[in-house]
Amino acid sequence: MNTTLLKHLTQTGETDIPSPCFILEEARLRRNLELIDAVQQAAGVTIILALKGFSMYSAFPLVREYLSGATASSLNEIKLVNDYMGVQAHTYIPAYQDASFDEVVSRSSHLTFNSWTQWERFKDRTVGKPVSCGIRVNPQYSEVATDMYNPCVPGSRLGATRNQLPDLLPEGLEGIHFHTLCENDSFTLERTLDALESRFGGLLHQAKWVNFGGGHLMTREGYDTNHLIGILTAFREKYKVDVILEPGSAIAWQTGILISTVLDVFNSQGIDVAILDTSFAAHMPDTLEMPYKPRILNSYHEPVAGKPTYRLGGMTCLAGDFMGDYSFDKPLDVGDKIVFDDMIHYTMVKTSTFNGVNLPSIGVWKENKSFQLVKTFGYESFKDRL
Template sequence: MNTNLLQHLADPAIPSPCFILEEAKLRRNLELIDSVQKAAGVTIILALKGFSMYSAFPLVHEYLSGATASSLNEIKLVNDYMGVKAHTYIPAYRDDEFDEVVERSSHLTFNSWSQWERFKGRAVGRVSCGIRVNPQYSEVATEMYNPCVPGSRLGATRDQLPDQLPDGLEGLHFHTLCENDSFTLERTLEALEARFSDLLHQAKWVNFGGGHLMTREGYDTAHLVGLLTAFRQKYNVDVILEPGSAIAWQTGVLVSTVLDVLDSQGIHVAILDTSFAAHMPDTLEMPYKPRIIHAYHEPVAGKPTYRLGGMTCLAGDFMGDYSFDAPLQVGDKIVFDDMIHYTMVKTTTFNGVNLPSIGIWKEGETFQLVRTYGYESFKDRLS
């Protein structure tokens, strides 16, 4: 975390709780991703499901030509704040939205053959159409995030597709990775080619989906470039990647404040002004234990140790346990690291808790408050 930012967290101009994007770190990631797409001759686009902070879209668009969307609302965000049409994939298209979706998209992926049959007459000639395929291979351990589990609704298996791509169906799309490396991609491509090589030779473009965590330390980008280049040349196709986490990986924090410290049957608890359930749901869904700046990730004997509780009344809205060098006091800042991807996009106002504010630590070492939330944001979700 930027040292100057850490020193400024006590500044009343920085609200709590608050997501803070570090602009310089986002640019660093984009520069690396851009180097991959240029070296491999592929197109890499932003996946809004992982990072929809549209105040940062001008910076993203300096390096990436577009974005992928999975709803009409996401499509409109791409149109309005990146100034381009979207690469669109929605598991099932609504009849009443379909024509607007087509009008606002450059690429459109169908999830099933039945969706293609139903809507092809309204799409072919207006947008580049593709279909999502299921290679029936994934190394994602958490079933909730694995699109290849038996009975998955995501993508067509080989037996559901014909031997010849029909006129107007130009692309294939697969997405089976989740924060994986290039060697997992290599094994996935082997499974994809074993089942779909005949159709790959007929396609004009292949979308590799997301899950390519190329900005993680230790990721072998040279190996990735080799895989992408070889695939593109072998099948003479345009290759598209749409990473979610990689764009905003380790680019910012969620700042919170201790509201209360108490003893619960011998366990020290600190209650925060944020919520794991409402503001960091991935920590409970995946699940994973988020890292905290200047805290020990696991309990350390002899050091003050706390279970951290969220501010909702959900009994399971807690995370623990962490150790600190000094006892926590009301008003202390707790800073959760790497909280920009798959966080803002999933927040809720459960229990009426306010959403965290959103800010940017600019490259010029100043703080810009982008958005705050209150009663109206909560009320607007209800009726």
């Protein structure tokens, strides 16, 4: 985290940063984009933004300095790509709808079908349109441990298995799309490609493009980008295809925080509890879904004997809206700031107004070390969802 921002957050007196608030660090986003761009240039591939992981459109002008496009999984995301990235979308939706399909096609450069039945149903409506169609495949191999995020579990609804596809790609079907990674490394990708090629090698040779989906966490410390570049280059040259990657987490990895404030501190049956002005259930649902315990700046991730220790809870009335215990160097008090680290990717996109809680504000810590408040939310945001 930027030390100037940390000082700004902890300064005494009034601050221009509201609470709760998501804060994107512009310099860190640029650093990630520079690394990602270096990979795509060296490997001769195209890397695009996955809106399902990062949809903060106020940051899209910076993203467009490095990435040529974005992938969307709904008509609303497609419109966001069109309006704020200024390009047609790479689109994949698990099931297209009759009423909106023609608009989806008109707003997309690439269109991936989830199943052979979807392709058969809608293929005639893509004829003569300036869109390149593909199909998502299921290589039946994934190293994702959590079933909720594993698209290759038995009975998965995501992608066609080899027995569901013909030996020849029909006219108009030009691409192969797979997505089986989740914050994985290049060695996992290498093993995944072995499974993909063993099942779909014949179709890969017929394709014009192959979309590797997301989950390539190349901006995480220790990720072997040279190994990734080698894999991508070899695949592209072997099959003579355009290779596309669409990472979600990698774009905004470690680029921002969620700042919150302690509202109450009390003892509950021998356990010290601190209630915050944010919510794990409504504002950080990934922490409960995955689940994982988020990092808090200037705290101990696990309880330390002899140090002030608290069970942190959200402000909704859901009994399970709490996180495990954290220790601090000094006791918490009402008004203290709690700063959750790495809360930009797959967090902002999942927030809700459950229980009528306000959504966190959104801001940017600019490269010139100033804070810009992008958006605040209130009653209208809650009402408009109901």
